[in-house]
Amino acid sequence: MVEGIEFANPQFFWLLLALPIAVVWYIFTRKRQTASLKISSIKGFNVSGQLLPKLRPLLFGFRLLALAALITAMARPQTVDVSTKTKTNKGIDIIMAIDMSSSMLARDLKPNRLSALKKVAAEFVNGRPSDRIGLVVYAGESYTKTPITSDKRIVQNALRDINFDGLIEDGTAIGMGLATAVNRLKESKAQSKVIILLTDGVNNSGFIDPNTASELAVEFGIKTYTIGLGTNGNALAPVALNPNGTFRYGYKQVEIDEKLLKEIAKETGGKYFRATNNKKLEEIYEEINKLEKTEIEEFKYYNYQEKFRPLVWLAGILLLLELLMRATVFRSFV
Structure with missing residues (x-):
């Protein structure tokens, strides 16, 4: 296949095998194509080398080239312009509810839990080009960081801005975080509504019980995937504040209410995951990405431009040139 050119009927190229056969036939029959005169001696003739008889095989060359051009034209060379249009048949609205309490600064994940989560969540957002995504953050209370939007740039900027800055009360209000996420999705017209709730405690x-928030999710048909973040055993985490406002770190027992997270996932039709390291966290988001597939229909439009006509013209010109030369320049040798 030539660069940028396709052939609609490439099977006609098999006819090119006839060209070498024609060349062999021409070589063996060439001498018989010219009349000969037998004489006893040519001493009386002035013999000199002439160029014209040596050029006679050009006529056969023109015919071969014309035949090759016609065979290529029969193969129908063409260029194809393909345009693609996609249509999303089943959109998904996703809210990521992220725990941003001080314990998310624990260093059992590298460089810490919150930074590791932000990196993996950003990759997850990039992998959902056809879905709308929003962010809810919570600690002792909760609020919407970004409403559901199809603008991934806004979501990515909001993810980068998530930090424990003391603006909201410290703590872990799982019920509040889940309820806020439900509130953001309850009016959604999407066929599939999903919450990814992550916590490390x-x-x-908060004043909303997690079970009550779970019941609200069920009522509005919202599936919830829950993730418990943190290694098993002890983790190096903030234990106090230094005089200069920085955190003092020490080892603390990792406490995650796995029973509650499993109940929420089961009630809403989701699934519970436990992330004990960076790699496991990445694998969890990859699995959620596979579980929540967006159905996309792709339409392709083909615009064909035929390129055989110049080859037909070339073949015609070569054959015409051969006839003219036979009738003029080479008329005495035919």
């Missing part, structure tokens, strides 16, 4: 703040 137990519910110890």
